[in-house]
Amino acid sequence: MTTRTPSTAPQPDRSAFAAIGRSRNPKVFLDLVGPAVRGFVLERGKQGPRTTVTTHNDAQFVWDYERNRADLAKLYEAAKASQWNGATDLDWSISVDPHDSARELIPDAWLPLAEVPEYRALPQREQQVHRWALTAWILSQFLHGEQGALYAACQVTEAVEWIDGKLYGSTQVVDEGRHVEVFHRYLVDKLGKLYPINDNLYTIIDALMTDGRWDLKFLGMQIMIEGLALGAFGTLRQATREPLLRELLKYVITDEARHVTFGVIALRDFYDRLPERERREREDWAYEITVLLRNRFLGHEFYDEYYAHLMPRRRWNALVLGSGFMQRFRDTMFRRLIPNLRRIHLLSDRVKRHYERLGLLVYADLPAAPDLGPNELLGDGGP
Numbered sequence: 001m002t003t004r005t006p007s008t009a010p011q012p013d014r015s016a017f018a019a020i021g022r023s024r025n026p027k028v029f030l031d032l033v034g035p036a037v038r039g040f041v042l043e044r045g046k047q048g049p050r051t052t053v054t055t056h057n058d059a060q061f062v063w064d065y066e067r068n069r070a071d072l073a074k075l076y077e078a079a080k081a082s083q084w085n086g087a088t089d090l091d092w093s094i095s096v097d098p099h100d101s102a103r104e105l106i107p108d109a110w111l112p113l114a115e116v117p118e119y120r121a122l123p124q125r126e127q128q129v130h131r132w133a134l135t136a137w138i139l140s141q142f143l144h145g146e147q148g149a150l151y152a153a154c155q156v157t158e159a160v161e162w163i164d165g166k167l168y169g170s171t172q173v174v175d176e177g178r179h180v181e182v183f184h185r186y187l188v189d190k191l192g193k194l195y196p197i198n199d200n201l202y203t204i205i206d207a208l209m210t211d212g213r214w215d216l217k218f219l220g221m222q223i224m225i226e227g228l229a230l231g232a233f234g235t236l237r238q239a240t241r242e243p244l245l246r247e248l249l250k251y252v253i254t255d256e257a258r259h260v261t262f263g264v265i266a267l268r269d270f271y272d273r274l275p276e277r278e279r280r281e282r283e284d285w286a287y288e289i290t291v292l293l294r295n296r297f298l299g300h301e302f303y304d305e306y307y308a309h310l311m312p313r314r315r316w317n318a319l320v321l322g323s324g325f326m327q328r329f330r331d332t333m334f335r336r337l338i339p340n341l342r343r344i345h346l347l348s349d350r351v352k353r354h355y356e357r358l359g360l361l362v363y364a365d366l367p368a369a370p371d372l373g374p375n376e377l378l379g380d381g382g383p
Contacts, residue, residue, distance in 0.1 A: 019200070019291050023284035023354060032207055032288055039203030045144075046196045053205075056212040059158040062166070071265050072164035079171035079258055084251050086182040094244040096190035098132035099125065103242045105135045110239040112299070112323040118310050130306060136187060137302040138236065140195035143183040145225055148205035149259075150176035152221035159214035160266065168262060175255040182248050190244065200296035204289055215270060219282060222263025223340050224289050230256045231333035260340065267344040283351045286341055290334075294358065297329055330360070338363040 020032045038044045044051050067073060098105055108127065111134055113119040119130060153176050157169030187194050208220030230253065237249040271279055303316050320326055338360055341347045347355075347364060355361045 025284035028284045035206035045202035069164035076168040112320040112325040115323040136191045136193040144197040146179040200292045226259045227337040228333040235332040271345040335363045
């Protein structure tokens with residue numbers, strides 16, 4: 001499979017830097033300005049095969065080993081019983097061909113390309129190449145997010161103060177390592193293409209990895225990144241006809257549902273007792289991260305390769321944000337995130353107006369993650 005070289009080298013998306021500060025909370029702006037500079041301006045995630053991130057967090061040792069959190073103990077037992085092997089439980093012999101209409105990766109009706117006139121004017125075979133590349137971009141961002149989740153799970157495991165949480169956290173570290181393994185193998189062996197991390201996603205991961213507060217690691221990764229990933233995985237699984245990808249996503253979705261539940265259990269009582277000033281700060285931080293999470297799906301790395309020579313980025317953004325694809329992703333991703341923010345006491349009347357401007361408040365009264373069954377999480381009535 002060949003790829004296209006952009007006609008001009010992509011420039012850092014400095015306009016996206018304005019995404020932070022929307023909550024008008026100066027403390028939150030100061031918390032995020034460093035990660036935003038490193039992500040959007042310096043593009044640290046795209047400067048080579050390695051990036052060093054300096055972290056600051058405390059490790060909590062528990063010497064009495066008291067098992068006093070029945071909810072986390074139950075989650076730990078479920079996690080142990082649900083372990084799977086990405087090398088043997090998936091059929092890697094399946095051939096993946098972007099030109100095989102019977103096993104289509106993603107139909108164009110499920111992608112923002114359906115709204116792009118320049119794409120519609122292409123021959124069918126070239127359209128299939130664009131869909132292959134955009135699928136690779138989406139899965140690449142999943143892979144990068146899973147690597148962030150792997151490191152965040154390590155930090156969460158050492159930072160949480162309950163031994164039951166540490167035991168469960170150890171299973172999540174294994175889960176995330178397995179997710180990195182299978183997404184990378186699928187991208188390299190089956191699609192033959194890997195995109196760099198999106199600047200919005202890098203900024204989020206940088207922010208939660210470098211912040212020393214344990215609860216922000218839970219909030220940023222367990223509730224927000226994992227919560228949105230859960231919805232995105234479900235949407236992609238519904239769309240694809242490629243059997244290996246469907247099976248891979250089924251396994252990952254089952255793991256991710258536990259991870260989000262872990263975050264809700266850990267934070268709901270903590271935020272209920274938090275002083276009002278600190279709770280408001282977490283509310284504003286969560287809103288800022290929500291904007292970045294929405295913007296990560298604009299697909300700028302794919303745009304730079306295939307459409308930068310055909311249209312300005314502003315027009316591309318407008319097409320994607322107004323597409324049926326983005327509406328579908330909003331429905332599946334934020335219908336779980338927003339109720340979970342409500343459940344952990346981070347959706348007060350004060351902050352609701354921000355989500356209303358993004359069109360996300362319609363999800364506020366839907367069930368939160370622990371109320372969702374596995375069949376609904378899989379998005380199609382079952383495995």
